[in-house]
Amino acid sequence: MLDWGVDQVHHRNHDLYQQQQQQQGCRKGPWTPEEDKLLSEYVTSNGEGRWSSVAKSAGLNRSGKSCRLRWVNYLRPGLKRGQITPQEEGIILELHSLWGNKWSTIARYLPGRTDNEIKNYWRTHYKKKEKSFSKQEKVKRSRKQLDLKPQSQQQPQQQNQSSQFVSEDHKKLDNEQNTFSYQTSVFTDQFHMPQVVAATSSDHSMMDEGNLWGSLWSLDDHDPHHFGGCSEQRTAANVSEKFNGCGIDAPFCGSWDYSYNGFNTGGYNY
DNA sequence: AACGATACCAACCGCGTGCAA
DNA sequence: ATTGCACGCGGTTGGTATCGT
Numbered sequence: 095m096l097d098w099g100v101d102q103v104h105h106r107n108h109d110l111y112q113q114q115q116q117q118q119g120c121r122k123g124p125w126t127p128e129e130d131k132l133l134s135e136y137v138t139s140n141g142e143g144r145w146s147s148v149a150k151s152a153g154l155n156r157s158g159k160s161c162r163l164r165w166v167n168y169l170r171p172g173l174k175r176g177q178i179t180p181q182e183e184g185i186i187l188e189l190h191s192l193w194g195n196k197w198s199t200i201a202r203y204l205p206g207r208t209d210n211e212i213k214n215y216w217r218t219h220y221k222k223k224e225k226s227f228s229k230q231e232k233v234k235r236s237r238k239q240l241d242l243k244p245q246s247q248q249q250p251q252q253q254n255q256s257s258q259f260v261s262e263d264h265k266k267l268d269n270e271q272n273t274f275s276y277q278t279s280v281f282t283d284q285f286h287m288p289q290v291v292a293a294t295s296s297d298h299s300m301m302d303e304g305n306l307w308g309s310l311w312s313l314d315d316h317d318p319h320h321f322g323g324c325s326e327q328r329t330a331a332n333v334s335e336k337f338n339g340c341g342i343d344a345p346f347c348g349s350w351d352y353s354y355n356g357f358n359t360g361g362y363n364y
Numbered sequence: 365a366a367c368g369a370t371a372c373c374a375a376c377c378g379c380g381t382g383c384a385a
Numbered sequence: 386a387t388t389g390c391a392c393g394c395g396g397t398t399g400g401t402a403t404c405g406t
Contacts, residue, residue: 124374124400144391162392163375198394213395214373 121155134169167208174206
């Protein structure tokens with residue numbers, strides 16, 4: 095107990111030290127093209143070594159941390175630029191339903207995308223809906239606590255409001271790509287995921303908040319050590335199996351060809 | 365055209381973890 | 386076993402672009 099506290103103090107002091115070091119003349123803020131050039135040239139020819147020394151050796155007045163971040167999120171070869179595709183969105187939704195905010199884990203299934211990118215995308219597109227849902231959940235719960243009878247006339251209204259969210263999004267996707275009206279459900283069905291994220295029907299009304307957000311957050315909590323009902327490892331292995339079962343190599347169990355214009359499913363069409 | 369609201373994204377920060385000395 | 390250090394992750398912030406009024 096006490097050790098933990100001491101350790102925390104130790105780490106805090108160390109961080110403060112690091113901060114001081116970094117503040118002594120280390121550049122911050124947006125990277126210039128010149129800095130990018132220096133960093134990518136150095137890392138390309140020397141590889142990703144110790145980032146603090148990379149910064150020095152490359153002649154950059156940046157912290158190692160900043161260099162690593164810039165490389166990983168922006169300069170690294172093979173990074174995909176541009177909008178998240180509906181297919182990728184489906185994968186993000188599905189994997190987020192399994193693992194929650196494990197952005198780096200999710201990113202492994204989206205070659206060319208960074209955890210930062212996925213995190214930003216999620217926050218931009220889904221955080222609001224989550225908030226909105228949790229507000230509505232609170233209302234429902236407080237009603238329950240007050241022992242109010244379910245208001246059969248009000249409930250459908252709530253459902254309609256929330257299903258608008260999802261269905262509007264997916265309607266939009268329908269317009270963009272006819273074959274991908276319910277990407278999460280397709281993904282789920284095809285890989286036989288244990289947690290169903292969305293309705294498997296073409297009926298938009300089934301995509302209500304209960305189905306979507308309920309499954310996103312109603313992760314199995316029988317075992318507190320498990321994440322989303324199963325350990326992260328087990329889940330990753332599970333997903334890997336599913337990918338392989340469909341003739342798709344998961345990134346950590348084989349090669350992942352992403353020379354695609356969009357998500358290369360390895361001959362697997364969504 | 366001007367202004368405020370909102371969306372998007374790059375970068376930063378704090379913390380936990382792993383590893384070597 | 387302890388300490389020092391580096392790395393990686395997730396959360397957050399702040400700047401810029403875009404949209405709506």
